[in-house]
Amino acid sequence: MLSELLARNADLFATLEAREAAYTLLIAGTVDDPDSFNETGGKTGALGYYPILNVNGQTMYFPCQARLKAIALGGANAETLDALVAQVSDKLVTVDEAVTQADAAASNAAAKASLADEKATLAGQKAADAQAVVDAGAGILSSVPVVQAAKAVTETARDQAVAASNDVVDRVGNMRVVPFVSTQYSNMIVDEANNILALVERVTGRWKMALTPDSLVPSADDALAKAATALGLASGASTQATALTNQLGGLQMLLYENPTYSHIIVDAANNALAYIERATGRWKMALTPDSIIPGALSSAISSANIDERASGWLFPILDADGNILGGWRADGTFVAALSPLSRFPAGFGVDGVLSALAAGNMAIVSGRLFFLGDSLTAGAGGGGVNYPQTMATLLGLPWINTAVGGTQSGSIGVRGGGIAMNLTLASDLPADGSEVDVVAYSQEFSNNQSAQSWTGTFGGIPVILRRYSSPSPNEATTLKYTMRRQNASSGSTAIPAGTRFFADLFKANEKDTFYIQAGRNDPKTTRAQRIVLRDNILSMIDHFAHDRFGILPVANGAGEGKGTAGYDYIMDANRLILEAVGDHHFCDHRRYLASNDAQADAGLTPDATSAAQIASDTIPDNLRSDSIHGIGTYYQLTGQFAARFHRGRGWATGI
Known part of the structure; x- marks a missing residue:
């Protein structure tokens, strides 16, 4: 009898000691403790979480006081939080005192074996008291499950402790x-x-x-x-408790299985009000074109000092460009500015929203299409027809085509902002706006057949980058680049070697929906060259702030059918790209154009030559203006195919 009681007491005290150590960490732990964890037990991101065993013996990770404070300060009152922490600390001090008393009881029981029965009873009572205090503390730290020492107390004692805990209403201030x-x-x-x-x-x-x-x-x-x-409110009280789900007022916060965003906030009509970034916790709001504060109010935009009589806003929330993200109107209501693209279809329902979000298809982006490519995207040979314009017209969306003939994937990536063009000047940037030669650059901005200029910033200074080309229109040779200021300055400026040039062309395009067609002009005869092409496309994708993009494969032309080396090089390059981006982003217009389906859609009957080319998986002569480029029909079919690709993924349209 004595040995059994002593063993049970030993188990109890071991459990209490482990609990005491765990609670010590929850009090004394810090958000930068290298021995702590993140909320999933990892070692990256927000630390300050410590392991606790739950009733089932599972290890859970819970925030220390410092982490709770950091979380709460995202919107809570700091003084209230400090009061909560002080209250929790008082509770845990009581636990420590109870554990000390239990330890003393255990030592007394071991020293006086002749009084074992009496001491065991006393130790059991102390354990029950300690359990009751811990359960009371759990009323505040309810997110930290207490490991109940079931073997150390009777069922009656445990039930009494639980009942006592449930009767506790913890108060901190008001x-x-x-x-x-x-x-x-x-x-x-x-x-x-x-x-x-x-x-x-x-x-x-x-x-x-x-x-x-x-x-x-x-x-x-x-x-x-x-x-x-x-x-505990009377049934007729004017204010009653709400059924607390994720819904506050008319808004719902829905989980969003997406690498960029963790949640989406929708209203009762399933309009998307905002997204919450997974990494930063920041809100990304959906904006309407009329959410720009009028220019006449620009002087009143600083901080919250808005003239409500002139603007109707009491406290608007603005971005860096003066767009109203939402805020409090003069009548005290809180509103968010919505774009028509942020509305889910009628009857879509919350279940449909969750299903679509789980597939990552409903991220709110700018609504503009941004096209990157070479002459096949520019529409060479099409008589004014190109696939970007055809596609954008069918989808009812605004668009920008940055394609330049003769360019390789590195230059295409530079124009899209995904690949850096780092420059070194021959001397300081002149104050008077005269040109200075670029003596080194990491990538071509445009290796096409003509001289061009682009505005942008270099070392934070508005500049113009100019390309000088070879006299022959058929030689895509750069003679040199030069740089000059857009506006004269009081003195010259030294710019560090290897500084990146940021073109206005790709300014703030991260939220556009991208379509990329690159590689036709890249060397592809070796695997290493084909890998460079693939990696350049991936660098372009890294620039995007979402996963809504389409990659068009390299198209083969005359003399590049099955059984030729050119065909094998192109097919292997396309295979590498497909493996990297997946079917969801691979817009395979090449296979479509080299099929009888495209001929039927265009109302064409292939002659013997075109039929033989289709049989060899080649885009036929009756769609091409030369060995590579298309006629208008070629680009119309490509635009129609890309529009179907876009719609088939559930991405936003303006129709």
Whole structure:
């Protein structure tokens, strides 16, 4: 009997000691402790989480006080948070005192074996007292499951401790922590007027702050009965507890399985109001064209000092360009500016939204199409017809075509912003706007057949980059590049060697939907050359802020059918690109153009030569203006095919 009691007490004290050590870390831990973890048990990102065993023996990771404070300060009152932390600390000090008392009882039981039965009973009572205090503390730190020492207390003692804990209503200042019966949230924090200040997630322990007038607890109905009971409110009270799901007011926060965004916020009509970036937690708002503050109000845009009589805004939220993301109107309402593209189709429903978001197809981007490519994208030989214009017209979307004939994938990437063009000048940048030679550059900006100039910034200075070409129109040879200021200055400027040139051409294009056709002019006879082509395309993709893009393969022409070396080089290059980007982004217009389907869609009947070329998987003569380039029909078919590709992925259109 004695040995069994001593063994049970030893298990109890070991559990209490482990718990004490864990709670010590939860109090004393820091957000930069190298021995701590992130919320999933990893070692990267936000640290300050420590391992705790739950009732089932599973290891969970919970935030220390410093991490809880950092999370809450995203919108909480710092003084209130400090008060909460102080209250938790008081609770845990009580736990420490109870553990010390239990240790003393254990030492007394071991030293006086003749009084073993009496000491064992005393130790059991101390353990029950300690368990009751811990359970009371769990009313505040409900996101940290307590490892219950089931073997050390009787069922009756444990039930009494749980009942006592449930009777505790923890108060900090004028705030209450109220248990909430929900699969997602463990507690809600309300003030004396029963306004919901925050929700505590059951799994992560994170706070979800309620910051708008909609967070006032509305009138009760059948769906709100449980929450009203939890708050202890009279059934006829003017403010009752809300059924707390993810929905606050008319908004819903939906999980978004996407590498860039973690959540999407929609209203009751399934309009997308905003996205939340996974890495930074920042909101990306959907904007309408009329959300730009009028120029006449530009002097009032600094901070929140807006003339509400002139603008109708009491406190607008602005981006760097003066776009209104949302804010408080003069009548006290909070609104968000919505683009028509941010509205989900009627009848789509929340289930449909979740399904589409899980596939990563509903990210809100700019709505503009941005085309990168060479002469096949520019429409050479098409008599004024090109595939970007055809595609954009069919989709009803704005577009920009940056294609330049004769360019290779490196230059195409430079014009899209995904590949850097680092320059070194022969001398300081002159003050008077005269040209200075570029003596070294990492990539061609445009290796086409004509001289061109581009505006941009270099070392933060507005400049013009100029390319001088060879006299022969058929030689894509750069003689040199020069640089000059757009505006005269009071003195010359020394620019460090290897500084990147940022062209205005790709300024703020990260949210456009991209279509890339590159590689026709690249060398492809060796595998190493084909890998360079693939990696240049991947560098272009790295520049995008989303996953809505299409990659058109390298197209083969005359003399490049099955059985030729040229065909094999092109097919292997396309295979490498396809393996890298996947079917979802590989817009295989080449296969379509080299098929009888394209002939039928164009109303053509292939002659013997074209039929033989189709049989050899080659784009036929009746669609080409020369050995490589197309006629108007070629580009029309490509644009129609790309438009179907775009729509088939559920991406936004203007039709």
